[in-house]
Amino acid sequence: MASEKLMPAPHILIGCTGSVASIKIPMLIECLQQLNPKPEIKVVSTQHALHFFRKEEQNVIIYTDSDEWETWSSMQDPVLHIELRKWADVMIIAPLDANTLAKIANGLCDNLLTCVVRAWDFHKPLMFAPAMNTCMYEHPITATQIDLLKKLGYKEIPCISKKLACGDTGFGAMAEVLTLVSAVEQSLSSFNKNVGNTNL
Ligand SMILES: CC(C)(CO)[C@@H](O)C(=O)NCCC(=O)N/C=C\S
Numbered sequence: 162m163a164s165e166k167l168m169p170a171p172h173i174l175i176g177c178t179g180s181v182a183s184i185k186i187p188m189l190i191e192c193l194q195q196l197n198p199k200p201e202i203k204v205v206s207t208q209h210a211l212h213f214f215r216k217e218e219q220n221v222i223i224y225t226d227s228d229e230w231e232t233w234s235s236m237q238d239p240v241l242h243i244e245l246r247k248w249a250d251v252m253i254i255a256p257l258d259a260n261t262l263a264k265i266a267n268g269l270c271d272n273l274l275t276c277v278v279r280a281w282d283f284h285k286p287l288m289f290a291p292a293m294n295t296c297m298y299e300h301p302i303t304a305t306q307i308d309l310l311k312k313l314g315y316k317e318i319p320c321i322s323k324k325l326a327c328g329d330t331g332f333g334a335m336a337e338v339l340t341l342v343s344a345v346e347q348s349l350s351s352f353n354k355n356v357g358n359t360n361l
Contacts, residue, residue, distance in 0.1 A: 168198040171349050174249035175202065176274045179209025181326035182256035182292035182335035186214045189255060190221055192342045196349070205245065205274045207261065226273045242276035250285060251348050252277070255318070256292030256335045259303065265289075266306035283314050286348035290318040290341055295331030318344050 173193055177183045186204065193202055204223045206216070216223045229241045254261070254274070261275065270279035281287055289310060297303065298320060311317055318341060323334040335341075 170198055171196075171200045172248050172250045173200045173202045173345060173349075174245060174252040174277070175204045176206075176252060176254035176257075176277070177204060177210040178207045178254065178256060178258040178261040178274065179212070180256040180258040180292040180335070181213060182290075183210040183213035185256075185335065185338055186210070187219060188338050189341060190219060192338055193345060196342070196346055200349075203245065203248070205277055207272055207274050209258075224273060229273045229276070242273055242280055245273075245277050246280045246282055249277075251288070251345060252281070252285070253288045253290070253318075253341060253345055254278070255288075255290035255341050257289040259291075259293045259297045262289075262291060262303070262306050262310070266309045286316060287314075288316040288318055288341075288344055288348065290336050291320050291333075292335035293320075293333045294325055294327060295329060295333045298331075298333035316344070316348070 175186070175189065175193075177186050190202060190204070193200060202221045204219070204221055206223050206225055208226060211225065224241065224245070232239055232241045264271070264275050265278050268279060270276040278287070291298070291303070291307065293303075307317055318336045320332050321334050321336055322330065322332045324330050325334060
């Protein structure tokens with residue numbers, strides 16, 4: 162449809178953290194790139210998440226903590242986490258590990274990813290997909306912190322029960338990639354509608 166060609170590319174920011182579920186990042190990027198209109202995708206990775214995929218093999222920009230300091234050296238220089246919160250139309254943190262869940266629930270911002278979240282514009286959707294071992298997931302603090310994030314306005318994409326990285330089977334596995342993609346697609350449908358209206 163002609164109008165679809167005119168639709169601007171939605172900006173999707175993926176946040177990934179130190180859960181083994183970050184092995185799914187390459188697949189998540191690939192599936193999101195199939196959306197129509199084709200989105201622009203950037204990734205913000207914590208240091209620990211980098212253990213689980215090959216940063217140099219991805220065909221999108223993967224920002225890490227060092228990029229924050231490499232892009233700023235004097236006043237007036239762009240501040241990366243502020244640039245990213247302005248650039249994004251939607252953010253999905255997948256996987257959200259137990260450590261970063263706790264940081265966000267307490268307003269900690271000690272790396273690029275948590276600084277973007279700490280500066281987030283709540284007019285834009287922010288979704289999170291927890292992923293951790295069942296023993297961590299069942300700790301009462303997990304539900305407390307997830308509930309707090311939902312009260313703040315972030316959208317949970319709940320864990321599922323399946324075989325975990327350690328061989329156990331149980332809750333704590335990250336939602337399937339296709340579930341993540343449809344959640345992003347849904348959040349963008351209102352975005353596309355809004356943008357479409359201004360084009361009229
Ligand atoms: C890793 C993956 C994506 C494989 O399908 C799935 O098991 C998952 O999300 N696991 C949650 C994280 C985990 O396992 N934690 C570590 C110790 S058990």
